[in-house]
Amino acid sequence: MTLWPVRTLFCALLLMPVMVWAEVCAEDNMGQQLCLPEPAKRIATLSPGATELAFAAGAGDKVVAVVNYSDYPEAARKLPLVGNHTRIDLEALLALKPDLVITWRTGNPPAQMEMLRALGLPMFAIEPRTFEGVSKVIEQLSILAGTEQEGFAEAERFRKGISLIAEQYRDAEPLPVFYQVWQTPLMTINDNHLIGKVIRLCGGANVFGDMPRLVPRISAEVVLEADPHAIITGSVEGAEDNQLDRWQSYTGMTAVAKNNLFFVPASPISRPTPRLLEASRDICQRLDVARERE
Template sequence: MSSSKLTKICAYSLIICHFVLLATSCSPSTVTPTTPESVPLDQPEPLSFEDDAGREITLPQKPQRIVVLSPQLLNLLYAVGGRAVARATSTGETVPETAENLEDVGGMTTVHTEKLLALKPDLVIGSTVFHRDLAGVLDESRVPFALFKLGTYSDLKEKAVLFGKIAGTEGKAKEELVKLDRQMNQLTAKVPANQAPTFIMLNVTPSSISVQRQNMIGLEVAAMLKMKNVAETLPASDTSPSTAPFSLEKIVELNPDFIFILIHGARTEGEHKIRSDLAGQPAWASLRAVKENRLAILPSDLFLSNPGFRLNESVEYLAKLVYPDVYGHGK
């Protein structure tokens, strides 16, 4: 082959290689798609609220290890579908069957803080009356601690909604409230409009007797039935503004249509106190309520402490005692 032909072949080869390289460089490159990092769409929102002690509580998420120190509040939590891992106990108080075997952290007024903290709770619920002094140790341990009161029907409605939010069962809480409202309206609608019977409510303990002036669920139930508490205007006790010192002379002067008794503690001891301090007194026997058998010892779980979603039972129980012709005879 001549040198001129070889030169031409080399030139053609270079031209072809040039075009091949050019075509390769201009072709679209293959891009490997990258998967974006997954972003959680259901990240829980924190829940903030103010308790009845004025404390601001923030829960970063739905609590999973709740400890409840009051039977009243435990009953309410369970009624709206919530659950707890431990509870405090109290003599004479009932709790839901599903809560009976919960871990015990002591009595309602004698909580074992070491045992409580060992459970690593993410929320502790207590009573404004009994548990304020636990705030220091729980705050120091960075355990969310909420204090509540459950005295009135209004308290019940407010706390039921809040407990539903805490437990993630707000829908059930609202359903239960609608049901209770309906039952309460049906009961109170039958109250005679032309009657307003008078009453007093006595607190009996093994060592004392006092008259309830205000701030008790039993008084609110009586008011729903259009009853008049004649002890409301009595001078308050020095140690308890909601009660008045017991004075048989004053009660004879008021002479109410009904006398209701609430026993604090063991019923047998309370009944003994009634027999020893009241039953033998001629002035007591002269009272209209005693002579006409309108004296009743009321169940503490329905009238002394707020019964929660059993409040309709409280209304019906008292209505049968006061208006038997309308509601039927009670116990």
Template sequence: MKKMFKLQWLSVLMLAFVLVGCGAKEDTNKETVSKEDQQVEKTSYKVKDDRGVEVEFNAVPKTIVSLQPSNTEILFALGVGDKIVGATEFDTYPEEAKKIERVSSSTTFNSERILALKPDVVIAYTTGSDDENLNALKVLEDAGIKVFAIKSATSFDDVYGDIQQVASVMGIEDKGEKLNEDIKAKIAEVQAKVKDVKAKNIYLEISPKPDIYTTGSGTFQQEILNAANVKNVFADLESWQKVSEEDVIAKNPEVILTTVNTENSAAEILARGGWNSITAIQNKAVYFIDPDISNRPGPRIGEAVELIAKAVYPELFK
């Protein structure tokens, strides 16, 4: 039987909601740059991960195991997704990611299979606390596998840092910088369209009845809402919080957004008994937002901001 080790996923009642972030900078010894593919040839360079560990590489990794969907998206966005040989069951974007061998579920990873794949690096994650998953990953390190851990993201700046870190590991710092510039330009484009509109009050549901959860301040989702120029009716709460139906009714949002990835989640909200006094229900302003885009702190954060803005202010995007 394959030996499985438990991972601690940073997720609060969101399907496949995993966040990764960083803040550490790299320390590298650069050699030459190939003009053909922009790949930096390096020898014996080091990149510091978010455990504070300086991971040393004798050459740019040719094979990678990615244990977070957001990291997988970053690798593909940087043009090195073809180097991924192992991923999680939630790696669904881009389409090519679905073909990668699954070595991790939402709770465990298959250490024996990862060892058999002999990747040049495992890009893992840490929540910044005493992670049980980091203890499990030590088994890989003890077997000679390089592990690069990235701290869970809570802001756009963290995402930009993630991208630059991964780019440094792969010897393509310039591509990381360009990707970040493109993402920021996308967000700025959306903000230019919504900057003069009167912000609407919205309620974001991330878990349905009977245990209704929403997002508050200090979350990645709140930053997306802020960038889209909408007002979260539960911004006075901290982090992800359970709320009652009475709480939502009392807040009377103008628009309701749901990232609950079930069939007809918006229709279920529209049909809830006792909610017909809510402005959003009366106007049928209830919309499903793709959780893979809105919950995943990776290179599609610009798309996430646009999704929210289009749902709340469709007239500005005609």
């Protein structure tokens, strides 16, 4: 057996590539800077939206824990569950040894989040409320996961898609729209909500856009008074169900008289993720139909 001289072996070792990770830092939606000594390898996502955004950032293969209803993309359905977004199974979560926990700013229980923080787990709180915010979160997550190439490309795809829709509907005739979030109690959204921004993107005029609360409760009487020309709600896969049946008896309402009661897939429109692009196109198409019936 031939042995390399010590000097030759030493030179060969010097020429071998060495993976050296630099510290990675990103700012979350609470304005907090998080720095990791190296890109995260084991990520826990504590809301369905956080799960989607982690996958959009190219970090899907690094996600080791999710919560209930993390159903998109399909690969997320196979990941270990650690409770739901309002109650986390801390023991199950800690057993999976995450080196990054992506939380939902207003959805996760504050007491449990403080407990995780006290245990020293790196926490990154997100909840984008604008189109640009969605792109920015994807970019920040990709930085923390070391997947910038995929994440920044997806963020830019989303930006360009939204810009194209905005240009297409820039001069669209405004159409009074009521978006029904829930039927009992009756709930809607204002213009600060991302769904409200989608309606405006498509040239719609949210009849409850000026209300102070993000998701206000309302009465049937105020809907009748507002007289929307289109009513939209989310349902499973956008299939028609009984959620809008209550309005059928109000034949004097323009939306009912013109048969402008529309259903769109609930999941894409209700989560601030890249699927908002798909949801925006759906809503724009529905409002195009309503304009043709004016």
